Amino acid sequence: MNRQIVKSYIEEYKRNFDQVHDQEIYKWKAIKQFQDNFDINSANFYNNLDISLSKTENLLDSGQYFPKRMLLKNAKQSPERIRDIFKTLYDENFDILERVKNFRTDFKNLNTANFNDLNDYQYHRAVLVYLTLNYPERYSFYKYQMLRLCGKSRIHLPTN
Numbered sequence: 001m002n003r004q005i006v007k008s009y010i011e012e013y014k015r016n017f018d019q020v021h022d023q024e025i026y027k028w029k030a031i032k033q034f035q036d037n038f039d040i041n042s043a044n045f046y047n048n049l050d051i052s053l054s055k056t057e058n059l060l061d062s063g064q065y066f067p068k069r070m071l072l073k074n075a076k077q078s079p080e081r082i083r084d085i086f087k088t089l090y091d092e093n094f095d096i097l098e099r100v101k102n103f104r105t106d107f108k109n110l111n112t113a114n115f116n117d118l119n120d121y122q123y124h125r126a127v128l129v130y131l132t133l134n135y136p137e138r139y140s141f142y143k144y145q146m147l148r149l150c151g152k153s154r155i156h157l158p159t160n
Helices: 003-015 017-037 045-052 067-077 079-089 096-115 124-134 144-153
Strands: none
Touching (some): 003 017, 017 045, 017 124, 045 079, 067 124, 079 124, 096 124
16 A cells, blocks of 8 residues: 555545535434444334435435335335344444345345345445444444446555
């Protein structure tokens, strides 16, 4: 990694902090909303998820991308199964790759049972949002295309 390039990005970030802050503060508000409200043992898990995810804006639903919508539809239909899927995802005693894989597989199976051929939209990006909301000190939001472009420009990121 070229430390000079990273340093230049940090300096650019500092110079444009007000603009970046205005554009990105909603992510921290989404984390705060989730942290203040999420309760895996809530008596009404559907309502708890709905309130907890209420400030996620384009992190979970935008354009033709609807992971939050499908999460809530499935939580309304099968709240205990969704609760179990999240308990497994949030269990840090297990490997992250295995938890993400299990979340996506279990959600896809449930979604197929509940809604037949509707897309579940639980791609890696959505699962990382769920992880970041719960563990912001360990995980971060990302968009694959932006990360890929960064890697093609000046910083070369590992592909694995």
